[in-house]
Structures are given as C-alpha cells and as structure tokens.
Amino acid sequence: MAAVEHLYFHIPFCPKLCPYCSFYVEVGSANKTTRFLDALLREVELATTTHDVQPRTIYFGGGTPSALSEAQLEYLLGGLRNRLDLSQLEEWDFEANPATVRAPKARLLHSLGVTRLSLGVQSWDDALLQTLGRVHSAAQAEETFHVLREAGFGNLNIDLMFAVPGQSVAQWEATLSKTIALQPEHVSSYCLTYEEDTDYFRRLTGGEFRQDDDRDVAFFETTMQVLPAAGWAQYEISNYARAGRESRHNQAYWRGADYLGFGPSAFSTRGLHRWQNIPDTAEYSRRILETGTAGSFEEHLTPAQRRGETLAFAMRTSQGVAAGELTPWQDEMREFQELGLLAEQDGRFRLTQRGKLMADSVAEAFV
Ligand SMILES: C[S@@+](CC[C@H](N)C(=O)[O-])C[C@H]1O[C@@H](n2cnc3c(N)ncnc32)[C@H](O)[C@@H]1O
Ligand code: SF4
Known part of the structure; x- marks a missing residue:
C-alpha cells in the first residue's frame, strides 16, 4: 500500500459553543492538558508503526486549534516535528478563531512550520456576528488578519457564512467586498446549514428561523459572480482561490486520497477501511494512553x-x-x-x- 500523505488533527477546544456548530467541540479547559497532547503524540507514534506515513499535507482543524496556548503549541507541533519525516511536506494548515491569536502566537505558528492559516471570520457585520454567537467583533477579526500577515503568513484563508438569519444580500455583498479588500489567497464561503442537535436547528424547528431556498440561491449566485470577477476562482462549490492557492489538503480528500485522522472524533480512511475515534476528549486520551487505540466506529466499504x-x-x-x-x-x-x-x-x-x-x-x- 502506498504511503499515507495526508494527516488531520482534531483539536476540540473552543472559547464558546457557536449555536449553529455541530463539530465535536468542548468549551472550557478541563481536558486542554498536556495529557491530551501526549495522547495525540502517542497516537502519531503508533500510527507510524502501523502505516507508512510520509506527510505532504497536515491539517489542524476543530474545534479551534488556535485555542491551545503558546506553550502547548510548541509542545505539540515541536513533538510532531520530532516524530514525523516532514521533508516532503507541502502544506501545513491551521484553523484559527480571530479571538484566539495575537502576534506572539502567530509568530510561533509560523516558526513551527505552519504554512497556511484559515481564519474563521464568518461575517464583517457586527450584528450578524452577534446573531452567530461569535466571540469576536469584525474589527478584531481584521486586526488578527493583519497580525497573521505581519507574522509572515503568505497563504491565508477567510471562512465566511451566508444565509444567516436576518442577513440581506446587500450585507453579504458588503462582506464579500471587505474580504476582497483584504486580499486573502483563499476564501471558503459556506451556506449556513441547520445541523441537527444544534441550538439553531431547534430554533428552526420551533419556527423562530425560516429557511428560504430562493434566498439561498441569491446568496450563492452573488458569491459565484463577485469572487471570480475579483480574481478568486471557484474550484469547489464552497471554495475560491487565487491561482495556485487551492487547499492541497482538501483537494486530496476530494480526489479520494487516503488520510489519517488524530484526536477525538477524527476519521481515517485507508483503502476500503474507514474508522473514527471516540468523540470524547477525556476518554480518547485515556484509551490512547492506556490501550493505544480509541476507535468508536469502523466500516468496510465496497469498492x-x-x-x-x-x-x-x-x-x-x-x-x-x-x-x-x-x-x-x-x-x-x-x-x-x-x-x-x-x-x-x-x-x-x-x-x-x-x-x-x-x-x-x-x-x-x-x-
Ligand atoms: C470547524 S470550523 C473551524 C473554525 C474556527 N473554529 C472558527 O469557528 O473560527 C470551520 C468552518 O466551518 C464553518 N461552519 C461551521 N458550522 C457551520 C454550519 N452549521 N453551516 C455552515 N458552515 C459552518 C464556519 O465557517 C467555520 O469557520
Ligand atoms: S464554529 Fe468554530 S468556534 Fe464555533 S463552536 Fe464550531 S468549531 Fe468552535
């Protein structure tokens, strides 16, 4: 079997739970410990004994990887550098919430080898950020964007969301214009999804929010017109990039490449075998450190x-x-x-x- 070239790390910590989000996350610091970092490093060590691992892309997602402290990032990313052969690495992605990165952390991430920062801006409108339950303002997100540039990041993504309750197409156009003015290399533009088991889903089924397909289409069409006209090509339904700045990690998923996922709730796919770690941070750490595995689900796909x-x-x-x-x-x-x-x-x-x-x-x- 060919080497696994794409690694995903799930860092589940968030400053606050956003009411629309269904990713496995936890608020608070109870499990944001060295023990958790040791479990991640141990899981990587064990994976390199089972699989031939030669990373070309690494993706830190979540959750909010930038919620880790500088000391923790140094420990974890430094630990990975010691355990993996990164000579073939082409891209190291890292998701960040604007409220959790200041200049020293940005500089540290850059010095540890992260090449691409993905900033969860969502909107440049403070009222909509409040609706979304975000912990940052638009001004704070803009400041963080500049902090990342000053730290040396030449490859930045901005995450945006549209079809948010109360959002008008004019507000969305303003958010796109502001994004264009900042000139990130990449923009991910997601239509709000009402995921089951979220506060937003309950508010939708309770009648407080309403879904409107025609309005969603208007947001989509505006995005597909505005971003390409300004030089960001739509290379996937929700993703737009300057030439050569497409996310290599995500492109690998879309090509059907194998990947290994580390951390609670992370999926891995190797040939026809797919498995998922338990979505429980404390239990994940305990099981990895005590038994070496933390799988909670697996399936064998047909070709x-x-x-x-x-x-x-x-x-x-x-x-x-x-x-x-x-x-x-x-x-x-x-x-x-x-x-x-x-x-x-x-x-x-x-x-x-x-x-x-x-x-x-x-x-x-x-x-
Ligand atoms: C896993 S989150 C990580 C980013 C970081 N935690 C933050 O929120 O700033 C990745 C992106 O998914 C998008 N997202 C999350 N929940 C969504 C939903 N229910 N519908 C559409 N997009 C969503 C947001 O744009 C978010 O920035
Ligand atoms: S959207 Fe990001 S910050 Fe908000 S809960 Fe989800 S992962 Fe955490």
Whole structure:
C-alpha cells in the first residue's frame, strides 16, 4: 500500500459553543492538558508503526486549534516535528478563531512550520456576528488578519457564512467586498446549514428561523459572480482561490486520497477501511494512553461505495469527472445534462452554474 500523505488533527477546544456548530467541540479547559497532547503524540507514534506515513499535507482543524496556548503549541507541533519525516511536506494548515491569536502566537505558528492559516471570520457585520454567537467583533477579526500577515503568513484563508438569519444580500455583498479588500489567497464561503442537535436547528424547528431556498440561491449566485470577477476562482462549490492557492489538503480528500485522522472524533480512511475515534476528549486520551487505540466506529466499504463517494466529491470541483469514469451512471448523467445541471466538455463532466446550485442532488446519484 502506498504511503499515507495526508494527516488531520482534531483539536476540540473552543472559547464558546457557536449555536449553529455541530463539530465535536468542548468549551472550557478541563481536558486542554498536556495529557491530551501526549495522547495525540502517542497516537502519531503508533500510527507510524502501523502505516507508512510520509506527510505532504497536515491539517489542524476543530474545534479551534488556535485555542491551545503558546506553550502547548510548541509542545505539540515541536513533538510532531520530532516524530514525523516532514521533508516532503507541502502544506501545513491551521484553523484559527480571530479571538484566539495575537502576534506572539502567530509568530510561533509560523516558526513551527505552519504554512497556511484559515481564519474563521464568518461575517464583517457586527450584528450578524452577534446573531452567530461569535466571540469576536469584525474589527478584531481584521486586526488578527493583519497580525497573521505581519507574522509572515503568505497563504491565508477567510471562512465566511451566508444565509444567516436576518442577513440581506446587500450585507453579504458588503462582506464579500471587505474580504476582497483584504486580499486573502483563499476564501471558503459556506451556506449556513441547520445541523441537527444544534441550538439553531431547534430554533428552526420551533419556527423562530425560516429557511428560504430562493434566498439561498441569491446568496450563492452573488458569491459565484463577485469572487471570480475579483480574481478568486471557484474550484469547489464552497471554495475560491487565487491561482495556485487551492487547499492541497482538501483537494486530496476530494480526489479520494487516503488520510489519517488524530484526536477525538477524527476519521481515517485507508483503502476500503474507514474508522473514527471516540468523540470524547477525556476518554480518547485515556484509551490512547492506556490501550493505544480509541476507535468508536469502523466500516468496510465496497469498492463501488468508495468510488461513488470519490466521484460525488470530485463532481463538486471545477475539474469535474472524466466521462470514462461515469459509465455505470450513464443514464443519470444524461438526465442531469437534459436538466442543464451537467455539461460535457473535453471528455469531462462538470456542473453548470445551475448545477452548482443543486450540487447535493447531483452528488446523491453516486452514493
Ligand atoms: C470547524 S470550523 C473551524 C473554525 C474556527 N473554529 C472558527 O469557528 O473560527 C470551520 C468552518 O466551518 C464553518 N461552519 C461551521 N458550522 C457551520 C454550519 N452549521 N453551516 C455552515 N458552515 C459552518 C464556519 O465557517 C467555520 O469557520
Ligand atoms: S464554529 Fe468554530 S468556534 Fe464555533 S463552536 Fe464550531 S468549531 Fe468552535
């Protein structure tokens, strides 16, 4: 089996729980301990004895990796540098909440080898940030963006969310303009999803919030018009980048590459085997340190399932899928073409502008 080239680390700590978020996170510092960092490092050590690991991308997500203190980051990232061969590393991503990074931490991350910072701005409108329950203001997010630049980061992503309750398309346009003015290398623009088991979902089902497909389409269309016109190409439904600044880590997922995930709730996929760590930080640490494994779920995919999944992801990207790979789905492809959702060009199928608005329905055909 080829070496695993893509590693994900789940750092579950957040300053506050955002009411729309369904990632596995915990608030407070009870488990933000050296014991947890030791568990992560131990899990990596064990993985390198089981798998051939030669990282080309590393992604620190969460949660909020930037919630770790400088001493903890030095311990963890320094510890990884000692345990992994990073000679082939092309990208080291790190997610940050604007409230949790000041100049010393930014400089430290840069010096430890992080190459790409992803800043969770969500909106440049203070009223909407309040609606989203964010712990930072727009001004604080802007200051953090400049702090990251000054620390030497030449590859920055800004995360934004649209279709937020109370948000108008004009507000969204203003947020896009402000983002463009800052000239990040990459923008991730997500349509708010009402995830089950979140406060937002309860408020939706309780009638306080309302979903409006037509309004969502207006936000999507505005984004797809404004960002590409300003020089950020839409290379995946929710992701826009300057030429050559696409996220290599995410592109690897969308290509169907194998990856190893470390930390509570993290998934790994190796060939047809997929497993997930237990989504409980204290239990994760205990089990890794005492038994060496912390799996809570595993499945064995069929080759057809794995291929279908990969094609569903690939179809969301601007590269689309080679026609030859779609032979088992010929009838569906013809139907999507007739509906104007897919177009064939140069032997590849890609979503049309209309298809991008219905990407999930197209992807469903494969899974
Ligand atoms: C795992 S979060 C990490 C970022 C960091 N914790 C923060 O919030 O600043 C990654 C991104 O997912 C997006 N996100 C989280 N929950 C979402 C939801 N329910 N709908 C759409 N986007 C969401 C946000 O844009 C967020 O910045
Ligand atoms: S959106 Fe980010 S900061 Fe908010 S709870 Fe989710 S992971 Fe934490």
